[in-house]
Amino acid sequence: MSLPAPSAQYVLGLDLGTSSVKAVLLDTESRTVVDSQIQETKAEVSSTEGDKGREQDVARIVSALHHCVAALPRERLRRVARIGVSGQMHGVMLWKSQEGCIWQKAEAGHTFQPRGTSHLVTWQDGRCSREFLDSLTQPDSHLSLATGFGCATIFWFLRNRPQFLESFNASGTIHDYIVAVLCGLKKPLMSVQNAASWGYFNTRCGSWNLPILRDSGFPTCLLPAIAKSGVIAGKMAHEWYGVPEGTEVGVALGDFQCSVYACMTEKTDAVLNISTSAQLTFALMPAFLPPARPNPNASVTYFPYFDGIYLAVAAALNGGNVLASFVEMLKQWTQELGQEVPESTIYSQSICAALNIACTDLVVQPTVFGERHLPDQLASVTHISPSNLSLGHVTRALCRGIAENLHSMLPCQQLIESGVRRIMGSGSALTKNEVLQQEVARVFTLPIVYGKTVDSAVGVAMVMLDRK
Structure with a gap:
């Protein structure tokens, strides 16, 4: 400069x-x-x-x-x-x-x-x-x-x-x-x-x-x-x-x-931000041009970045807000049972319980808020059995569902084929949740680096x- x-x-x-x-x-x-x-x-x-x-x-x-x-x-x-x-x-x-x-x-x-x-x-x-x-x-x-x-x-x-x-x-x-x-x-x-x-x-x-x-x-x-x-x-x-x-x-x-610019250290980085919602993005090659017309069913959109380069963006409506809804549900249940438990306690205990569960066969589709490309899609819970209904199993399955929903929108293989070498993880819902970090690492096999703050x-x- x-x-x-x-x-x-x-x-x-x-x-x-x-x-x-x-x-x-x-x-x-x-x-x-x-x-x-x-x-x-x-x-x-x-x-x-x-x-x-x-x-x-x-x-x-x-x-x-x-x-x-x-x-x-x-x-x-x-x-x-x-x-x-x-x-x-x-x-x-x-x-x-x-x-x-x-x-x-x-x-x-x-x-x-x-x-x-x-x-x-x-x-x-x-x-x-x-x-x-x-x-x-x-x-x-x-x-x-x-x-x-x-x-x-x-x-x-x-x-x-x-x-x-x-x-x-x-x-x-x-x-x-x-x-x-x-x-x-x-x-x-x-x-x-x-x-x-x-x-x-x-x-x-x-x-x-x-x-x-x-x-x-x-x-x-x-x-x-x-x-x-x-x-x-x-x-x-x-x-x-x-x-x-x-x-x-x-x-x-x-x-x-600007938030991506603050976090993307190398051109071969992807940025994963999970706060209230979630975004996974990476920079495309300079020669890339978006399609002439929008595809309402596409899970990835293209935003102009700098110097004629576009960002490929999977913007999920379901991120930390899903975990917040889960905690709110548990709080309401405890109130209906005559107990008063702070949301912070419910959240921390849920994460601790999930850390004691290495994996679960419970499946949670976390799209409580739908998605722009699938506005009518709702959430669901399947593969329920007597052995996977604990707080730890449900919390881990929910975190895995959030990661897998993003992966369905922008698969890791597509990142690799586009030259991405690592993922910069950010956002309060991700950086403060070890279970979600584990599930993101399980779904996205690229190295994930934390520490960069998304700050416009x-x-x-x-x-x-x-x-x-």
């Missing part, structure tokens, strides 16, 4: 997540995190769409961002060379370009406040029903359109509240907005990563489906300009809590890609450090 001044020694990484904001300072020489701050946004607000709507107050998100940055050491913020920003993908907010914020000089330094912006409609939003999505012209993209995607949400406003859109001339993800504000951009920029997550974007040619959108009456004037993932979007328009004016800011990136804020800082 070419630093703009001898005193510049840090990269500031910012991640605007669904429930919290995180800021890290990465030392440019050691590539280690020297400071970090995290703050819950508590930004959820009621939506006119009731239970289907998922909206957040942008001002609360910005407030959490300011809190994180202001809490970092001022002497180090003054030596920041670059800023990287990542965040929750798919979601959309709208604003009026160059009027969407107010910069103010405060005692702690320059700060900004949103002005006249819409709420952030998050990726969790459910207002676009399947019937509504089917009524739209299908995009020219290898990725399927879903509710919560930016373009789908704008289409919903166009059909249901067209007057709402008239107040704005710009749109983007929440992290696109932050980059536009920091750099004072006249028109927001959006990376290929974020654009692909919005729908109606062709990653092969790197452009929006403008003819399709225009023919459908879509307000294309709202769409951001497109930039390659990892490029510099602009420079800081103001000093910000000590970060110098003129500091380079990268175009906003997807939190998933660290990942986006590393991206900015590595970009030339």
Whole structure:
């Protein structure tokens, strides 16, 4: 990395997540995190769409961002060379370009406040029903359109509240907005990563489906300009809590890609993350191009990564949430029997019991929450016998089922044939569960390495450090 001044020694990484904001300072020489701050946004607000709507107050998100940055050491913020920003993908907010914020000089330094912006409609939003999505012209993209995607949400406003859109001339993800504000951009920029997550974007040619959108009456004037993932979007328009004016800011990136970047040490690594849900991913060869049209029955999707490379991703809806449901079930049973046992005790005792069981012939299909490619699939338990109904047997079978479900989506043999040499294991549900680790190792025969943390804020800082 070419630093703009001898005193510049840090990269500031910012991640605007669904429930919290995180800021890290990465030392440019050691590539280690020297400071970090995290703050819950508590930004959820009621939506006119009731239970289907998922909206957040942008001002609360910005407030959490300011809190994180202001809490970092001022002497180090003054030596920041670059800023990287990542965040929750798919979601959309709208604003009026160059009027969407107010910069103010405060005692702690320059700060900004949103002005006249819409709420952030998050990726969790459910207002676009399947019937509504089917009524739209299908995009020219290898990725399927879903509710919560930016373009789908704008289409919903166009059909249901067209007057709402008239107040704005710009749109983007929440992290696109932050980059536009920091750099004072006249028109927001959006990376290929974020654009692909919005729908109606062709990653092969790197452009929006403008003819399709225009023919459908879509307000294309709202769409951001497109930039390659990892490029510099602009420079800081103001000093910000000590970060110098003129500091380079990268175009906003997807939190998933940045979390993979933080964990994937070698190009031949695959990354397995099991937290609430589960993802197994690896980088494809540079020559790979995704199919022209999506296959709704495919268990693997392809996300744009960096430098024209795609990630093959098996994204399972069933991960740590299955274990949480199991613990909740046991807790409810004990309550019905007149006992009160904390969830932490149930979980720890279940794992201890399973560690005493080397293997089990009990079979658990753990798809309690279905899967995107098999939405109607339910969970099941088979091969039940009097000898395998203990807590240890059931817990081990459940952990094995989670591993085997992922393996059914992306088999180990496919990883090996694609040049993968090892798996980087991460995520709280995996790294804190020895039984699940054993079952993952049993199913995936490649070496599995633990210790790397999936962290989008660290990942986006590393991206900015590595970009030339």
